[in-house]
Amino acid sequence: MRRERRELSNWGHYPTIKAEIGYPRSVKEVRSEVLRHDRLIARGNGRCYGDAALAPQVLSTLCLNQIRSFDARQGIVEAEAGVLLADLLDVIVPAGWFFHVTPGTRFITIGGAIACDVHGKNHPHKGCFSNWLLDFELMRADGSILRCSRQENSDLFWQTCGGMGWTGIILSARFQLMRISSVFLRQRTLKVSSVEALIEAFENHRSWPYAVAWVDGLARGKQLGRSVLLLAEHIEEEQPSALAFPKRYALNMPFYAPHFLLNPAIIWAYNQLYFARARNGEHRIDLEQCFYPLDRIRNWNRLYGRRGLVQYQFGLPEASCVAGFRRALELLHRSGEAPFLCVVKRHGDRPPEAIHSFPERGYSLALDFPRTRTLPALVRQLDDLVWQLGGKVYLAKDACSAPRMGRLQPQAFAADKFWSLLRERVQQ
Ligand SMILES: Cc1cc2nc3c(=O)[nH]c(=O)nc-3n(C[C@H](O)[C@H](O)[C@H](O)COP(=O)(O)OP(=O)(O)OC[C@H]3O[C@@H](n4cnc5c(N)ncnc54)[C@H](O)[C@@H]3O)c2cc1C
Structure with a gap:
């Protein structure tokens, strides 16, 4: 089994750790890895x-990458945990x-989709990944394998x-897909x-299956929170033509930008341009444009420089979101x-x-x-605000919020074999 020792980080490039990574290719190798550590x-x-x-x-699942079966009549896939979307x-x-x-990226694995119980732009309509999950195989701390459904x-x-990998190693999973007759959306x-x-615009357009706002x-003052709301729905073709996932030429960010590139002045100018160029109206886009626009620039995280980026994604209940978002934007301006x-x-x-899914x-x-x-310092202020308003932080994105912010139920994770820096931080 291939093994390597190197500096490792996730998409935000922060934090980093010196890790030993094993790449098992079979269930037998996964077991020996689990029992070894x-x-x-x-x-x-x-x-x-x-x-x-x-x-x-670290146990990487990237070599467990076989699609075991695909029932094209029922739309059911069975795949090993390391298969990418x-x-x-x-x-x-x-x-x-x-x-x-x-x-918002297709470069994630099935295991990652389950462990973070990922959501998309259609949560009110379709829920999280777990809503469509039929079952999975999980290896526990003693090497035994349980089918869970x-x-x-x-x-x-x-x-x-949504258990962030703390219950064991997901080996494979079966899940249900959705019928489409076109690769285009309105x-x-x-x-x-x-x-x-x-x-108000989100509320008035609840019937649209997909909704997300930039x-x-x-923007400050009267324009605080000015936005571009993007709504989308699949186009249905009566006579479906041959379908293929549209892929555009991918740009690459080959090196780390200097950390001062994304400074407030540049970001301000970019926002002015983005808002000015956006036009009210409708047009046709394809699956890639709708769901994976960021994937078009490989390694776009390097734009943030070697210091990396921190994403702070927080959820608030309906009743407090307007006041909460206003306050959060004001805090960050200050x-x-x-x-x-x-x-x-x-x-x-x-x-x-x-119990562990982020969206509520x-x-x-x-x-x-x-x-x-x-x-x-800003993260601490945002934490206090979100906590007071009954909200929470998404642990898949989190790098530095206070331990309480994920609102996890740590008692659910008895076995401490499966341990990460995140677990160390939130279970202090
Ligand atoms: C550009 C971009 C856009 C994104 N947009 C969204 C979004 O819209 N919605 C959303 O919900 N998330 C989003 N994410 C986050 C991403 O979807 C999740 O973090 C996802 O879990 C990453 O999958 P991965 O395979 O890379 O897993 P990793 O990042 O490698 O791991 C994530 C977690 O899953 C656990 N895990 C992974 N594999 C297994 C396994 N086989 N068994 C047990 N545990 C496992 C890990 O221990 C870890 O806790 C986005 C990320 C990026 C970079």
Whole structure:
């Protein structure tokens, strides 16, 4: 089995750790790895932002990458944990299927999708990845393998969905896909001038399956929270033509930008341009443009420089989101920190069993900050605000919020074999 020792980080490039990484190719090798170490953590493609998939001992699933079966009539896939959504798209789209739930990048593994119970732009309509999960195989600390579903080992099923890898190693999973008859979607763009107008626009367009808003994080005064809301729905073709997942030429960011590139002045100018260029109206876009626009620039995280980026994604209940988002934006203006990307999503109800899933009824705001020395002070203020308003932070993105902010139930994770820097931080 291949093994390497190197400096490791996730998508945010912060924090980093010197890790020994094993790449098992079979269940037997996974077991020997699990039994060999007192503590280790599973790792997919490292697309979480903070400290979740980091530990001194890491088990990478990237060599467990077989699609075991694909039932093209029922739209059911069985795949090993290290299979990427990107690889599945090449198989399922030509057969007329897509994911019910997908995050904003296709370069994540099935294991990562389950362990963070990822959500997309359609949470009120389709829930999280776990909503479409039929079952999975999980290796426990003693090397035994359990099949988990809503009927079988159901407690473990729900502890694992959103459980950040702390229940064991997901080996493979089966899940349900969604029928599509076209690779195109109708997108409507709506420009709004404030936080209040944004939430009102989300509420008035609840019937659209997909909704996400780009927010100008630096706009102040009367324009505080001015945004561009993007709504989308699949186009249905009566006579479906041959489908293929559209892929554009991918740009690459070959080196780390100097850390001062994304400074407040540049971000301000970019936001002015983005807002001015956005036009109200409708047009046709394809699956890649709708779901994975960031994937077009490989290694875009290097734009933030070697210091990396911190994403702070927090959710608030419906009743407090307008005041909460206003206050959060005011806090960040006062702090002098400038987020390059600000995104708002609406979330629906969380199934009661999905105890660790991040989305709950309300809205979330994700802020991508270049990591500066002064950022932790702002994070502390945001933590206090979010906590007081009954909100929480998404652990898949988190790198430095206070331990309480994930609102996890640590008693659910008895075995401490599966241990990460994140677990160390939140279970202090
Ligand atoms: C550009 C971008 C956009 C994103 N957009 C969204 C979004 O819209 N919605 C959203 O929810 N998330 C989003 N994310 C976050 C990302 O989808 C999740 O963090 C996802 O879990 C990453 O999957 P991964 O395979 O890279 O897992 P990793 O990052 O390697 O690991 C993530 C967690 O899963 C655990 N894990 C991984 N594999 C296994 C396994 N086999 N068994 C047990 N535990 C395992 C790890 O221990 C870790 O805790 C985005 C990330 C990026 C970079």
